[in-house]
Amino acid sequence: xxxxxxxxxxxxxxxxxxxxxxxxxxxxxxxxxxxxxxxxxxxxxxxxxxxxxxxxxxxxxxxxxxxxxxxxxxxxxxxxxxxxxxxxxxxxxxxxxxxxxxxxxxxxxxxxxxxxxxxxxxxxxxxxxxx
Amino acid sequence: xxxxxxxxxxxxxxxxxxxxxxxxxxxxxxxxxxxxxxxxxxxxxxxxxxxxxxxxxxxxxxxxxxxxxxxxxxxxxxxxxxxxxxxxxxxxxxxxxxxxxxxxxxxxxxxxxxxxxxxxxxxxxxxxxxxxxxxxxxxxxxxxxxxxxxxxxxxxxxxxxxxxxxxxxxxxxxxxxxxxxxxxxxxxxxxxxxxxxxxxxxxxxxxxxxxxxxxxxxxxxxxxxxxxxxxxxxxxxxxxxxxxxxxxxxxxxxxxxxxxxxxxxxxxxxxxxxxxxxxxxxxxxxxxxxxxxxxxxxxxxxxxxxxxxxxxxxxxxxxxxxxxxxxxxxxxxxxxxxxxxxxxxxxxxxxxxxxxxxxxxxxxxxxxxxxxxxxxxxxxxxxxxxxxxxxxxxxxxxxxxxxxxxxxxxxxxxxxxxxxxxxxxxxxxxxxxxxxxxxxxxxxxxxxxxxxxxxxxxxxxxxxxxxxxxxxxxxxxxxxxxxxxxxxxxxxxxxxxxxxxxxxxxxxxxxxxxxxxxxxxxxxxxxxxxxxxxxxxxxxxxxxxxxxxxxxxxxxxxxxxxxxxxxxxxxxxxxxxxxxxxxxxxxxxxxxxxxxxxxxxxxxxxxxxx
Numbered sequence: 001x002x003x004x005x006x007x008x009x010x011x012x013x014x015x016x017x018x019x020x021x022x023x024x025x026x027x028x029x030x031x032x033x034x035x036x037x038x039x040x041x042x043x044x045x046x047x048x049x050x051x052x053x054x055x056x057x058x059x060x061x062x063x064x065x066x067x068x069x070x071x072x073x074x075x076x077x078x079x080x081x082x083x084x085x086x087x088x089x090x091x092x093x094x095x096x097x098x099x100x101x102x103x104x105x106x107x108x109x110x111x112x113x114x115x116x117x118x119x120x121x122x123x124x125x126x127x128x129x130x131x
Numbered sequence: 132x133x134x135x136x137x138x139x140x141x142x143x144x145x146x147x148x149x150x151x152x153x154x155x156x157x158x159x160x161x162x163x164x165x166x167x168x169x170x171x172x173x174x175x176x177x178x179x180x181x182x183x184x185x186x187x188x189x190x191x192x193x194x195x196x197x198x199x200x201x202x203x204x205x206x207x208x209x210x211x212x213x214x215x216x217x218x219x220x221x222x223x224x225x226x227x228x229x230x231x232x233x234x235x236x237x238x239x240x241x242x243x244x245x246x247x248x249x250x251x252x253x254x255x256x257x258x259x260x261x262x263x264x265x266x267x268x269x270x271x272x273x274x275x276x277x278x279x280x281x282x283x284x285x286x287x288x289x290x291x292x293x294x295x296x297x298x299x300x301x302x303x304x305x306x307x308x309x310x311x312x313x314x315x316x317x318x319x320x321x322x323x324x325x326x327x328x329x330x331x332x333x334x335x336x337x338x339x340x341x342x343x344x345x346x347x348x349x350x351x352x353x354x355x356x357x358x359x360x361x362x363x364x365x366x367x368x369x370x371x372x373x374x375x376x377x378x379x380x381x382x383x384x385x386x387x388x389x390x391x392x393x394x395x396x397x398x399x400x401x402x403x404x405x406x407x408x409x410x411x412x413x414x415x416x417x418x419x420x421x422x423x424x425x426x427x428x429x430x431x432x433x434x435x436x437x438x439x440x441x442x443x444x445x446x447x448x449x450x451x452x453x454x455x456x457x458x459x460x461x462x463x464x465x466x467x468x469x470x471x472x473x474x475x476x477x478x479x480x481x482x483x484x485x486x487x488x489x490x491x492x493x494x495x496x497x498x499x500x501x502x503x504x505x506x507x508x509x510x511x512x513x514x515x516x517x518x519x520x521x522x523x524x525x526x527x528x529x530x531x532x533x534x535x536x537x538x539x540x541x542x543x544x545x546x547x548x549x550x551x552x553x554x555x556x557x558x559x560x561x562x563x564x565x566x567x568x569x570x571x572x573x574x575x576x577x578x579x580x581x582x583x584x585x586x587x588x589x590x591x592x593x594x595x596x597x598x599x600x601x602x603x604x605x606x607x608x609x610x611x612x613x614x615x616x617x618x619x620x621x622x623x624x625x626x627x628x629x630x631x632x633x634x635x636x637x638x639x640x641x642x643x644x645x646x647x648x649x650x651x652x653x654x655x656x657x658x659x660x661x662x663x664x665x666x667x668x669x670x671x672x673x674x675x676x677x678x679x680x681x682x683x684x685x686x687x688x689x690x691x692x693x694x695x696x697x698x699x700x701x702x703x704x705x706x707x708x709x710x711x712x713x714x715x716x717x718x719x720x721x722x723x724x725x726x727x728x729x730x731x732x733x734x735x736x737x738x739x740x741x
Contacts, residue, residue, distance in 0.1 A: 011422045012308075013415035014228075018201040022346055027336035028200050029235070042274065042309055042438055043411070043426055102334070119350060120203070122357045122366075122420040123413060 001074070002051040003035065003108060003115050004129030012037060012045035016117035016126065023116045024109075031101040034108035035117050035126075047125060049117070050097040050108040052076050054130060060107075063092035068105070077109040133338045134196060134649040135159055139172075140238040140260065142253060144324055145186050145245030149260045154239060160651065161736065163661060164196035166624035168240050169211035169222060170668035174740045176242060179675030183215040183316075184299060184323035186246035192290070192329070193240045194230030195627015198418070199337035200648050201349045203356060206231065206418030207627040208307075210290075214315035215323075216301045216478070216533050217554040219673045220576040221315035224624060225290070226416020227307025232288035235333025243326065252291075252328040254284065257335065265327040270294060272471040273306040280330045291328035292318040293473025295521045299323060300531040302478035302556075306470065309440050310416055313475045315555065315577050344647035355635060356421045365423040365631070366413060368402035370444040375401050381591055381603075382696025383561040386452045387507045388484035389550050389688040392561040393696035396457035396508075400447050405459045414440045416629065423631060427463050434460045439467040445581075448559030449480025450517075454487060455507030465517045472521035481556025482530040482537065483516045488548045494541065501525045550686045552579035563689055564698025565590045567601065567609045570711040573683050574613060576669035584616040585623075585630050596637055604698070606707035610714030618662030625665060664735045667719075667727060671740055680725045684708065 014037050017030035025032050035049040052075055060076065061069045068082035069089050085103030098107040108115070118126045141150040162171050172191055181187040190212045197205035208230020214221030233241055236257050243253065250269040251262050268276050268291075276291040289307060296303035296318030303318030304311040312318075321327075339345045356362055364372040378384045378393050386394040398404060406425060415422035429437040442451075442463055450456060450465045469476045489495040490505040497504070503512050519527025529537045534556055538549035550557060555578025562569035567590040568581065575583040589595035589612070590603045596619065598612060622638060623630050636644075638655040645651045653661075670678075685708055692702045716723060720731045732738040 009412055011413045011415035011419075011424070013206075013419045013422065014417055015201065015203060015420050018199070018418065019346065019349060022201050022339065022342050025336075026342040027338055028345075029334075029336040031334055032336070039308070041278075042440070043428070116346070120201075120353050120420060122353070122362070123422075 001110060001113070002054055002129050003049045003110070003118060004127045005047045005049060006125050006127065007044070007046045009123045010037065010045040010047055010125035011123050012039060015120045016047070019116045019120050023111060032106055034106055036099065048096050050076060051095065051129070052110070056094050059092040059094060060089035060098055063088040075110050076107070078105045078107060080104060133340045134200065135164070136234055136237045136239050136335070138238050139240040139242065140255065142241070142243045142260070142262070143245040144243065144247040144251065144262065144326065147262060151238075161661070161664070163622075163625040164239060165193050165207070165209050165627050166222060166621055167661065167665050168193040169209055170665045170672070172240060172242060173211050173220070174668055174672055176244065177213050177672075179672075179677065181213055183213045183218060183221075183320060186244065186324065188213050188244075188320055188323070190243045190317065190320050190324065190326070191240065192230065192233060194234045196625060197644070197648060198627040199231050199234050200339060201345060202644055202648065203349060203353055203418060203420040204629040204632045205627050206416050207624070207629060208233070209624060210305055210312040210317045212317050212320040213676065214317070214577060215299070215319045216316040217578045219553065219578070219676045219678060220669050221317055221320075222577055223305065223312030223314050223317050225305065225307050225310050225312040226419065226629070227290065227310040228288040228417050229290040229307040229329065229331060230627070231417055232331035232333045234337060235335045236331050237333070237335050241329070243324065246323065247325040250325050250327050252280065252330060253326065255329070255331040256284075257333060268327045269297060273473050274309065274471060276328055277306070280328055284330060284332060287330045287332040289328055289330045292321045293471055293521070295472045295474035296322035298521065298523045298531065300474050300520060300523070301533045301536070302475040304473050304475050306473055308417070309470060311470065311475075313477065314580065318473050339648055340650035341647045348644055348647055352635065352640075353420055356632070359635070361631070361634070362421045365421060368406050369425045370423040370631075371402040371442065371447045374444065374447055375403065378696070380697055381564060382693060382698040383564040383591070384452055385448060385559060385561040387455045388453060388488040388548060389561065390488075391695060392564060392693040392698050394452035396455070397452065399457055399459050400451040400462060409459070409463070419629060421631070429460055429463060432460065434464040437464050437467050439463060439470055441466050445558045446476040446480065449477045450483070450513055453480050453484035454513050456510050456513050457508065458510035461510035461513055465514045468514065468517045468521070472517070474517070474521055477558050478533060478556040479517055479520060481550060482520065482534055483513055485534045485537070485548055485550065486516070486526065486530055489541065489545055492548070494543045494545055495526070499526055547687045550688050552685065553682060555579045560587050561693065561698070562685070563693050563703060564701045565603045566606045566703055566707065566711070567603065567612055569685055569689065569703045569708070570609045570613050570715060571616070573685065573708070573712060574617065574715055576666070576673055582630060583620060584613050585620045585633060586613055586616040589616065595634070604701055606703065606711050608714070609711045610716070610718040613715055614718040617666050618659050621662040621665040622658045625661065660735075664737060667731065667735055668737055668740065671727060671732075671737070674726065678725070680712070683712070683725070
């Protein structure tokens with residue numbers, strides 16, 4: 001399972017970012033979101049989100065020297081007790097879906113099987129994929 | 132603190148002074164945010180006799196209280212200043228990310244006074260604030276400016292002006308993420324300060340009283356919104372969805388500078404025609420799950436390469452019907468130029484339609500227009516005139532002043548054709564057949580405006596909120612209705628919630644939302660009291676600027692009956708206008724002259740501003 005992106009449909013509202021950060025960290029802050037919308041010029045709004053191995057070879061896990069990037073039941077997630085925010089995962093990710101903010105890595109963990117971002121995407125830019 | 136940052140940022144461009152101040156909790160409880168803070172700080176920082184284009188004017192930015200929370204459609208921030216168009220209260224809301232960034236940088240209000248000698252831009256990076264040189268940005272379009280600054284500083288939000296603001300066009304806009312704080316010329320205030328842009332990078336959390344409840348409410352309101360008819364209509368056709376209905380069923384679509392209420396050539400400016408052909412996807416304000424914006428792209432022909440977020444209903448009127456312009460590509464191109472140069476589409480179209488009317492009536496000739504055949508329906512001329520206005524070339528230099536000043540300058544009876552209230556060109560509601568909106572145009576603190584009351588929907592449909600059986604063709608009992616709607620809408624601007632959501636939340640819907648986000652238990656009555664306080668403060672500001680009842684009148688065109696269509700024969704007489712205003716002042720508890728008695732100010736807890 002992963003969050004499937006249809007970038008053509010994204011309206012750029014960024015509601016996914018507010019909901020993601022609130023769900024995971026109890027504060028609203030797009031910097032702490034596991035999904036990010038990149039705005040390119042006037043027309044393009046491009047969601048970036050981890051596809052949990054569909055588009056990569058788990059480079060983030062290999063790159064992490066602190067054993068903070070983990071995989072369980074096909075889901076790649078950050079162990080915040082171990083993450084020091086060195087940025088190796090961010091640099092290694094081939095699809096630009098991990099970010100460092102205030103010395104911690106942020107990425108999608110699929111919300112225990114019910115991605116909240118998909119729940120508030122009214123334009124069909126985000127869908128459940130590979131289920 | 133939850134939901135708020137607790138601080139204000141004050142910048143004086145003349146002195147290069149930067150100050151941060153705490154905002155007391157009482158103030159939040161009394162004003163919430165957005166236009167609550169705008170109405171409070173404008174009265175505190177700007178005196179009535181201030182020249183709007185001088186350093187004494189303040190430019191204020193205040194995000195709504197719910198900006199930055201997950202609550203859907205609550206991403207609006209507002210700019211305030213004394214308006215160079217009306218010489219009174221000025222405000223403009225914008226759905227760009229600038230207010231979110233300001234809040235995340237740790238400020239609920241930004242106040243900019245003074246004037247820089249050279250072009251500058253303000254850069255706010257959380258606690259670090261600096262005034263930077265912007266000579267390399269002067270002369271650039273809004274999109275170029277935003278892109279350029281984002282190259283200099285990653286992950287920031289930008290609000291900026293185009294050449295319209297630089298050239299002090301009296302209805303210049305401020306642009307953020309290609310969304311505009313459109314009305315009243317706040318972009319010219321920035322231009323007068325030589326302030327090309329405000330760029331903000333904010334990293335702080337927006338804290339919430341009860342995060343899981345906020346999410347629960349977010350999902351609940353999301354479901355209600357996306358399962359509504361409005362979501363489907365706006366999603367497919369944008370805010371112009373009701374254009375055909377407005378023409379055919381109501382006959383109140385102002386056409387050819389308010390000659391008619393029905394545009395006979397509307398077929399191709401109707402989104403049912405153009406959306407399937409030109410819109411490639413929807414575009415949203417920040418936090419909006421039911422976007423009304425369309426990504427409009429022209430792929431071939433004369434205007435190939437035109438790209439804009441639009442065309443919105445008001446612009447379909449102003450650059451379309453009001454100019455008798457049936458060519459959607461020309462409307463879109465003119466709209467794009469307005470966005471790039473940074474001028475208000477409503478006022479620009481109002482001014483061009485006015486000039487076309489003068490041309491057809493022989494008051495302007497080809498000598499005045501530099502050879503342009505400025506008759507209604509000349510699609511190319513609409514595009515050309517936008518260029519001339521933004522660049523202040525030829526006739527454009529006169530029209531850049533707005534129809535009121537332009538009519539004074541042109542003379543020869545041009546004032547008969549100038550459609551404005553207190554200097555502001557009106558939006559797309561022919562109030563001759565929507566009489567309550569006629570009153571709303573008169574009482575709106577920023578001049579002819581549909582958004583301060585939002586009463587057009589109530590008037591056109593006959594019911595909304597606690598009102599039903601409202602007769603749009605009658606002038607009876609409109610005072611309380613418009614005052615109530617203004618108080619109601621002031622809360623939307625204080626919270627930063629889009630007015631297109633007013634049928635969803637009403638006011639009761641905010642009770643649980645405010646509890647979960649900000650920890651405030653405010654019912655409808657309490658919110659309306661805050662709304663009333665805000666509306667009174669805006670009016671108080673106008674009174675300080677010299678507002679007098681005699682100046683507040685509908686333009687001559689409104690005395691001429693609508694010639695055809697569903698509202699044929701309807702108009703607002705002088706007696707009706709007087710009756711409605713009397714009724715409104717009474718409902719507000721003001722004097723017959725529209726002054727606010729001391730007891731009223733005391734009851735609202737704002738006597739400090741006397």
